[in-house]
Amino acid sequence: MVTTYWKKSGQPMLIGNEDQIAAWQNDASSFIWIDIQYTGMDQQWVGELLSSLNCNALAVKDVLRTRHPPKIELFQDQTFILYRGISDVINELEYNHQQIGFFINDRYLVTVHPEHSMGISQIIQLDSLTDYIEEPMLLALKIMHKSSDTYLSNMLNFEDELGLQEDALLAGEGERHMAALAGYRIKLLRLKRIFNYHQQMFAEFCSHANDDKASFIQLSKHEHYLTDVYERFERIYSLSSLYYEMCSDMVEGYISISSHQQNVSMRVLTVITAIFVPLSFLAGLYGMNFDNIPELHHPNAYYVLLSTMFIISFALIVLFKRKKWI
Structure with missing residues (x-):
């Protein structure tokens, strides 16, 4: 046109x-x-x-x-x-x-x-x-x-x-x-x-x-x-x-x-994992089926193990807080 x-x-x-x-x-x-x-x-x-x-x-x-x-x-x-x-x-x-x-x-x-x-x-x-x-x-x-x-x-x-x-x-x-x-x-x-x-x-x-x-x-x-x-x-x-x-x-x-939030979440999960790893190790150690584990026959072995696990957990939490990881 x-x-x-x-x-x-x-x-x-x-x-x-x-x-x-x-x-x-x-x-x-x-x-x-x-x-x-x-x-x-x-x-x-x-x-x-x-x-x-x-x-x-x-x-x-x-x-x-x-x-x-x-x-x-x-x-x-x-x-x-x-x-x-x-x-x-x-x-x-x-x-x-x-x-x-x-x-x-x-x-x-x-x-x-x-x-x-x-x-x-x-x-x-x-x-x-x-x-x-x-x-x-x-x-x-x-x-x-x-x-x-x-x-x-x-x-x-x-x-x-x-x-x-x-x-x-x-x-x-x-x-x-x-x-x-x-x-x-x-x-x-x-x-x-x-x-x-x-x-x-x-x-x-x-x-x-x-x-x-x-x-x-x-x-x-x-x-x-x-x-x-x-x-x-x-x-x-x-x-x-x-x-x-x-x-x-x-x-x-x-x-x-988003990456920062993911890092924070991963840090929290890592801290939780770090606390439970030694506890899982102790539980696994004394959960093994051997006849000769002397601590199993001690009358206060259960309370000693629980106290040890608590002390380890408390010490790790204090350490992580000082490092400001949690």
Whole structure:
């Protein structure tokens, strides 16, 4: 599906399809946003359409691939951005991601993606969309800014969930929450990789703000907004790293507490065993079936043995208490 947003200078924006592209090409003073959702479309036709707009051939191949790391490339008369967008939010840490390609010129913006895009849908609903059409770079940054809003708000909401998990661990309910924490770590690790790509990409983008190579799109004019998007992804990456470390610390803390409790239990059992070993030895010694055990025929042998066993037990208990083992 191809949706176009065409605007002549001083006139209202017109929404249409690929038929508007020819009219835009014939009017050098007009601007256009071409949004291509190519699922179910002939990719060869999409490639030919992009080529007719002078899009770089290798960039076209990258945008039509199923997966490719986010990146930015500056060409002579065009900027290409490959961005990891959102088609749907499952929960705070899970998203249905898709890659979105941005081809940006001083007169047009082309967005290419396989599925519905949340960021693009949010921009379309803005009343100020007609003003952004004449600023293709700003429009692209606005779309990515909307995605970063979704990421950031969900990451901040997840902080409350982490607080609940921490309270549960302190309350001794860690056994039921360990699986959830392990799952959070896996999801956060995946998000960290995505956010790290975006952070590095926008850092590189900011470094080109005043380059002559980027002057055709007047990137320096949008430097403030570009920096804002970069700082958002830097913060999102920092939060994902922080939450990953917090989950790891909680898991390791619970394991350490469990290990300590197990050591305490083993120490108590060891002390009990140490007390009863000499008593079991004496009981076994005098329980042997030999005729000639002189102590067995002593009139007070029973009381002497019990006293000996009591003294041994008492002495061991005193020794263990002094060593603070019990």
